[in-house]
Amino acid sequence: MALLAQVALGALAIAFMTFVAFFGRLPALRHTPIAWLHRAIWISIPNAILALDQRLTSGRLTSWTDRFGNYVMFGRHPTILIFFFLLLTVGEYMYLPGAWPRMSALHRLMGAIAIVLPYVFLYLAAYSDPGVITPATHSRWMSHYPYDFTLFHPGQTCRTCNLLKPARSKHCAVCNRCVAKMDHHCVFINNCVGYGNQHWFLLLLLSTAILTAYGGTLGLRLVSQNARARSAAFNLWKPHSMPWRTYFVLLTIGIQDDVGLGSVTLLAAMTSPLVWGLLGYHAYLIYCGTTTNESMKWQDWQAEMDDGFAFKRQLPTPRTKDPRVEAAWTRWPVEPVQVMVRTEDGEPPNSGSASELGVGEWERVWHLRDVENLYDLGLADNMIDVFVPNHSFRAETVTDLERGRRSKKPKARPGAGLVAAAT
Numbered sequence: 313m314a315l316l317a318q319v320a321l322g323a324l325a326i327a328f329m330t331f332v333a334f335f336g337r338l339p340a341l342r343h344t345p346i347a348w349l350h351r352a353i354w355i356s357i358p359n360a361i362l363a364l365d366q367r368l369t370s371g372r373l374t375s376w377t378d379r380f381g382n383y384v385m386f387g388r389h390p391t392i393l394i395f396f397f398l399l400l401t402v403g404e405y406m407y408l409p410g411a412w413p414r415m416s417a418l419h420r421l422m423g424a425i426a427i428v429l430p431y432v433f434l435y436l437a438a439y440s441d442p443g444v445i446t447p448a449t450h451s452r453w454m455s456h457y458p459y460d461f462t463l464f465h466p467g468q469t470c471r472t473c474n475l476l477k478p479a480r481s482k483h484c485a486v487c488n489r490c491v492a493k494m495d496h497h498c499v500f501i502n503n504c505v506g507y508g509n510q511h512w513f514l515l516l517l518l519s520t521a522i523l524t525a526y527g528g529t530l531g532l533r534l535v536s537q538n539a540r541a542r543s544a545a546f547n548l549w550k551p552h553s554m555p556w557r558t559y560f561v562l563l564t565i566g567i568q569d570d571v572g573l574g575s576v577t578l579l580a581a582m583t584s585p586l587v588w589g590l591l592g593y594h595a596y597l598i599y600c601g602t603t604t605n606e607s608m609k610w611q612d613w614q615a616e617m618d619d620g621f622a623f624k625r626q627l628p629t630p631r632t633k634d635p636r637v638e639a640a641w642t643r644w645p646v647e648p649v650q651v652m653v654r655t656e657d658g659e660p661p662n663s664g665s666a667s668e669l670g671v672g673e674w675e676r677v678w679h680l681r682d683v684e685n686l687y688d689l690g691l692a693d694n695m696i697d698v699f700v701p702n703h704s705f706r707a708e709t710v711t712d713l714e715r716g717r718r719s720k721k722p723k724a725r726p727g728a729g730l731v732a733a734a735t
């Protein structure tokens with residue numbers, strides 16, 4: 313029993329830390345204990361240690377600790393990537409010697425594929441270009457997406473890179489570079505997730521989700537075989553007639569027979585739902601035609617709308633583009649139809665002055681569903697945009713006149729639904 317408790321606690325601790333590291337920065341969990349814990353682990357506790365150190369050594373180590381602290385917290389380093397790699401490799405090293413001889417030929421083949429794929433996708437996600445914006449690639453990224461005049465406006469320059477920000481791009485503070493269709497900076501791959509590697513990142517999530525689910529279920533089967541060798545009545549679904557104590561004693565024996573297999577099985581079974589959850593979250597973002605970064609911007613818009621400070625009006629068709637700040641042509645099949653502004657006083661902007669964009673009356677917006685998401689083409693095309701690099705949607709016979717029609721009926725954006733669910 314003591315062994316079972318120890319193994320379970322160890323697996324639970326690793327699963328929990330993984331959960332916090334994975335989910336702590338998700339916008340959907342912004343105001344939950346998970347985010348506070350993430351902040352505590354990555355910022356507050358290290359800061360407190362730094363402050364204490366400074367006091368104890370009278371600042372002698374200040375510069376060193378500062379540099380070290382900055383490096384650990386905000387630098388680009390592969391610590392978590394190595395942790396992830398070791399978790400996979402050590403787990404497999406502990407699991408396979410006991411499991412492999414007991415696996416059928418089919419399971420050996422599928423197991424081998426399930427083991428190899430996460431390494432392949434980890435390598436591809438970590439080492440491919442996420443879509444770094446340089447003077448050489450700038451004009452290509454400018455013609456990737458049009459500005460939607462809601463989340464992204466033409467004419468904004470990155471102060472660090474000194475380049476106009478293409479629509480959907482973001483400056484990564486960790487890597488100190490602008491990245492096209494930036495989703496987030498991922499510490500597990502020590503790289504930004506952007507236009508260039510989003511498909512590898514998703515395949516890494518999918519393959520890791522499959523590996524943990526497969527390893528977990530196969531391992532549980534082997535552990536219960538061990539237990540059944542002691543008592544034929546044992547079943548993973550506890551039989552009614554069997555007392556809990558007997559069940560746990562037998563389960564402990566099943567794990568004790570092969571501690572490596574047993575503990576990795578528990579770890580896989582506990583982390584698997586987390587990985588599936590994160591995969592589901594990213595699948596939902598694709599369904600909505602948005603990114604982690606943009607879902608935060610939508611959330612901010614939702615807050616403005618709740619206060620009644622958000623207004624929209626039509627953009628003229630056809631619209632004259634300013635060639636100094638906008639590409640004349642993009643590969644995206646739709647053009648923006650609306651401009652959104654927020655006002656300080658809750659009054660609509662003066663039609664003439666504040667913003668000269670758009671035509672007609674300003675209309676107050678209360679709900680995200682009343683705003684068009686220019687980057688949502690419907691699930692199938694959203695998938696193509698993620699998995700087919702540099703696909704030109706204009707190659708199809710789609711004209712500007714069809715704008716808006718390709719998008720299916722408005723969806724609740726992550727900003728609205730998920731946050732409400734999580735808080």
Ligand SMILES: [Zn+2]
Pocket residue numbers: 470471472473474482483484488489490
């Ligand atoms: Zn930048």
Ligand SMILES: [Zn+2]
Pocket residue numbers: 484485486487488496497498503504505
């Ligand atoms: Zn980055």
